Each structure stands twice: as C-alpha cells, then as structure tokens.
Amino acid sequence: MPNIHISSSKYMAPSKLQGWQWLPYIDKIMLDVVKRAITIIDKRIKGSKPCEAAFKTLPDGKSFTDIWNLKNVWISYDPDRSGNKYGVALNKQHISITAYALAMGQWMTAATIIHELAHVNGAPGNNTQAEDMLLKCMLKQHHNPNIIGQIRNSKLKNVALV
Template sequence: MPFQFNVGDHVSPVLKYKKFNASQYSQLKWARSKLFKMVQNNPSCNAYFRTLPKGRSLTSLINDSRIWVNYGPTISPLHGEIHAPSGEIAVGDRAFNMGRWMVLATLIHELAHYNGAPITGGNTSAEEAVYHCGLGTPKEYYGGVDDPRTPYDPTIGG
C-alpha cells in the first residue's frame, strides 16, 4: 500500500495538520500517480534518493503506508513541511495555489526530508531531489538561477 493522504481517516499527532478537501485530494492523486510513473521512467530519482542519509529509494518511500501526508493550513509561506519527530508531512496552500506540478515537487522535497535530507542550515539536498526527479533544468541546477517555469528552485535550502 502506498503512502497515505489524510482525507479524514487519520488524526495527525501534529495538531495543526488537517484532512484534505476534495479539490486538494484530486491534485494529490494526480501527483501520486505521477510519482509512480516517475520512478519507473527516471532512474536518477531512485539513485539520488539512495544517496540521502537514510539511504532509501523513492520507490521504497512511496510504497510505505506508514508515511502520512496531511493538509497544513497554517504553514504559509512554505509549500510543505515535515514534522521531524513524527515523520508526518504537510502540504500547504502555497503549493496547491501554484498547481499540481508544485504539489508533486513539494511531495518529492518532503519525502527527501523523510529520507534524512537536513531540514535546516541552508542544506539544499531536499530541493535537489526535485531536480534529480526531472522537475528542473540543468541551467537552474548548475547555474543556481531559478526558472519560474519549473517547480525546482535552486535557492531553497532546508
């Protein structure tokens, strides 16, 4: 069973995390479907995830039913966040307002944190996972200048 979305069937230990509404859930389902295709068709996704501190592949993470993704109505200005003690992930309004590709990028970024990418200190390894999964350009990655047409942002650290 794949990672799970809180649609009212889960009470998060993080009080500020809530269930998704129907429109959010449709974007999330699209993103989950895209993630499964991504790991099948882009070997660099799994390869990059295996380099993170916990060493798990993205395939392993998206197939882990212990991972819960919740709605984070109060996490603005962030796209998403992870509650490190519990491992629970939240996706916020900013990602949903930017569209399904940003929701997908946010899931990848937060799953990288789940896999041990540092949360603080300006470390960019979680956002680099977005690039290695094909959602950024080489010019952004190597040049460090954000292209607003992609969900990858080389200026995001932590």
C-alpha cells in the same frame, strides 16, 4: 505510496506545531490536486533511474521507491496561503502540504511531496539536499536553489520545514 489524510482515515495526526497543521483533506479541489500529484509521481517519476540513485545518496540510503512504498507516511493539509511555506515533514512520516503549494497545481504539489520525502529519507534541513532531489526526479523546472529547509528541535523530535 503515501496515504492521504481524509476525514474517514484512522490516522492520528500531529497537533499544530510551530504554525504547521496536519489536517484532513475535506475540500474536493485540494484533494483532487494531491491525488493528481501522487499519480504523476507514481506513473512518471517512481522507477526513474536518476531519481532512484539520487535518493540513495541521502542519509538514510533508501531508493525513491523504498520511500514511496513506506506504509506509515501520511500526507495532510495545511491551510496556510501566505506564500512563505510549501510543506513540512515531521518524524519521517507526517507530511503536510500548504494550500499555497496546492493552489500552484499538481506539478508543484508533486515537487513538494518529493522534497518532503527526501526529508523522510534523512535529508537535513540546513542545506539544499532535499530541494536538489527535484533536479534528478524529473522536476527540474520546479527546483528553487533558494529553498533550504530548516530543522527545529521540538518536543516532537525534528521538523523539516520548507
């Protein structure tokens, strides 16, 4: 499962990019939300046949469990509370979840993590492919057909934003 970026991690987070930040979780409440979201995904969603099959249709062709088991994926914290952003994936290994998404609770955080993991598996940022994974990964109630990530080229390769 993905690693959580905390202060004691030996993780080299990306620098701030296009307003996004990859900070460690230092607030216990926010850390608890992301931990509960990871538990939901690990216990209830991982291994679900529709979710596994849907992830295999993404450009990199890996199952959800394949992506979930990657050792180099890290989940960081972004303090943005504007309501305009939920999460971001950078270079298929750096994920950051906003304070806004975390404040909506463990289920929205789980949905955001799954969306970002779809980008890790190659989902582009110019259509609803990443968001549509929620329909097959037991999070249909959190699916928003208006969410289209976007990819912006930068010095750090591609950034998939939501």
